[in-house]
Amino acid sequence: MTRRITWTLLVLTSVLLVLAVVPLAVSLTARERVAYRDSQRAATRVVAAAAEEHLSDNKPPTVMRQELDAAARAGDCAAVYDTSGRMVASTACTAAQGEEAAELVKDVLAGHEPEPPENEGRLVAAEPAGEVHRPAGAVVLARSAGPLDTRIAAIWGWSAAIGVAGLAASALLSVRLARWVSRPLSTLDVSARRLGEGALDERADVGAGPPEVRRLAATFNTMAARTEALVHGHRAVIADVSHQLRTPLTALRLRLDVLAAGAEGVTAAELGAAQEEIARLSRLVDGLLAVARAEQTAPRPTAVRVDEVVAERVAAWSPVAEERDVRLTVSSDGPALTVALGAGHLEQILDNLIANAVDAVPEGGSITLDRGRAGDGVRVLVRDDGPGMTDEAKAVAFRRFGNPKARGAGLGLAIVHRLVTVNGGTAGLEDTPGGGLTVVLDLPLWPERGGASRSLPVLKET
Template sequence: MTRRLLLSHLSLMLLVLLVLEVPFGVFYARSELSRFTHTAQQGALTLAEVCEEKMEHGLSTDLPGLARAYGRRTGSRVSVVGTNGVVLADSAAQAQALVGRNVSAEPDIATALRDHPVAGTRSDASVGGDVLFVTVPGGSDDTVPCVVRTVYALGPLKAKVHATWIALAALGLGVLAAGALIGFALARSFTRPVRALERATAQLAEGRLTDPPTTDHGPPELRRLAASFTKTASRLQHLLQAQQAFASEVSHQLKTPLTALRLRLENFEPHLAPCAQDSLDQALGEVERLGRMVQGLLALARLENSAIRPESVDLGAVVADRAAIWAAFADEQRVGIVVADAATDVRVRAVPGALEQIIDNLLSNALRAAPPGTAITLATATAPGEGGRTPAMAELHVIDQGPGMSEAERHKAFDRFWRAPDTDHDGTGLGLPMVRQLARAADGEVTLEAAPGGGLDAVVRLQRADARTHRQRPGGSADADCAGNARPHGVMAARGHP
């Protein structure tokens, strides 16, 4: 932001300098040429009058000396031409051979012989550059007894103009340098509160604001913004701490009465008639389900309130490990677990322990839906990023051959406590919400898709660990009971029919 403000400031200054200095430089160059031309014309007219007077008194022999003296004094080349167009004198030593030559055919001489002065510029090879010539008639009446032509090299005038341009450029650079220093100081003072807010926002996103922005720097608007942000951040921290404390207290407070309730129900068993045994078993099952639901809610609360950075995890190794652990439980239901040819050496970004928990939940759901004699397929794949705008991703597919879900059910499956209408087991409806939260903690995503040939394809997309991420979000991890757990028992079931 400082750089953009400084560039805007300097661009405006440069535009102003160009608008002021360029017209001034052009006007100065033209005025200098005009002044020089006017001076040369006045000098040539004066010399022409003197030459006319000399010729009237029969002193034509004085013309060469007069021309040389004027040329030395003004730094010009002087030529005096008679009324018949013959050169009478020339101040240039190397041009003495021109004396006596008829030059009446030359445009400026012919015009001056018709009593019209001429002035202009042209290129002259003898001086190696442009020259200014002034040709004036030397008569005070209709008769033109002589013509005087003075030629000035424009090199010194151009050098003076160039020096002026250099001075203007140096002045402009000096003004830009001073403006850059002033603009940098102003930009820094303006953006310092913004940078402090940025740092504080990043800290708040990580879960704790340790360096709140000061409220005594910057413009009044930014000071008020910093004060409001600090107040809001403090309030959010207080609420998060209260929620974390609540989750911790509830975890301990609910476990004891649920355990006591289960023991009391079990104590009823010897005293119940056989016809009431089914009701007791159902009550015990509901107590167990309530316990798992409480654990799931507490795990989600801790997951949402945690701020753990994702780490690099070997996707293939974790998939193979979880497949081997779940193989025995799948065999009990006569369901196979197949690890398809996967992309090797693929590392993904995931919260520590989250990838294991994701696979456990998805396998638990798939086993509940898979009919006996079918197989659950675990497959991985990679997808490149799009021109650097999005990072490269890795995909994990958990595919079953069960009844599948409709499109509407696949969208609702990530709602907390949602269960399919035809569910016939004691799931809590929290597994898939937890899977999505774990994936999003590492900037990933999970979706449910229809598998080819029937069944459900749970697709988990995670960023490759070797891909540059575009943004960092605060991650989270579940507690010890539901993240990084190597045991498939007790895993939250939350597919469409949890």
């Protein structure tokens, strides 16, 4: 944003300077040329007036010689011609002589006003001696264009200096203006990012920047304060519910265990059924609390090694799978991939998926975990060869109690979906080739310096 504002102001200033300075310099140049020409013509007329006294009035050429000498001292070259075009007198230099001068004299004696040429860095002017239509002669004066060129160069030099100074001042002011506007926005962006990462006490600076940015920062702080109060309130409710529900459930389970220890027959069967319902209710409460925590989670991303977590969870669940005659494996030794997830989230995700798969797969079945690169992220697959799901069941599987035919509480996939999406990933369900269900997790890749992760192989779906 700073660069855009700076470049916009610089381009605007450059255009304004060009539109203002260039026409001014052109106008001053034209005025200098006219003034220089007028000065040259005035000097020519002075010599012509003195020459007229000699040519028409037959006075001594003394005054004419004096004016020619004065012109020579001023650096001009002058020559006096009579009505026949013959040179009568001249300065020591010959710049006012030759074919060019003869053409000018011819035009003047014919009563015309010639266009003074500019050749080889000099200006040549011709004036009649006497009346314009009946001249007694003509005077040609050649003057160097060096002083004029010097003045014009000075005009353009000063114009360029003014333009550069204006552009430098504009650059300085535009940079300061851009920083004044963009720095509070950058700070606000950092604060918003930190709030999104879970720093609920983050607040923006409301004392810098334009009034609109300060109002935006104040609005952000109000939103952050309300969000913090809301999240803390929900966390307190969850903690209270967890304590208030688990304590009586635990006490009730203990009492049923005591009663079941001495019961027989029908009573023992009824108490056993009651114990199973209490266990199911406990799992349901734990699942609901887990979903609530996942929905309220604002995780701070950390670097999580997928291969290490997958290997750890497979090792932890292998005894349970073996007890049910289910084969739990990792497809291959894939690359070392690192994802950006909240602490402990990947473990919780895999635990729910493996638990669901172990419950769904029949004896002799298999569960396979795979991982690899997929586009700009990391893909984790959990495949099983169990009964799978219908399209209708897959459409609602990530909702709370979405699958009424689930063996458990129906909250495992809901927890997985909340944890994946809150970390910026996606979760989906697909059919396993040959029968079964495949859970597809696309997780954000942890940014690594140097781009070393770009050369990793891409995971292909089967």
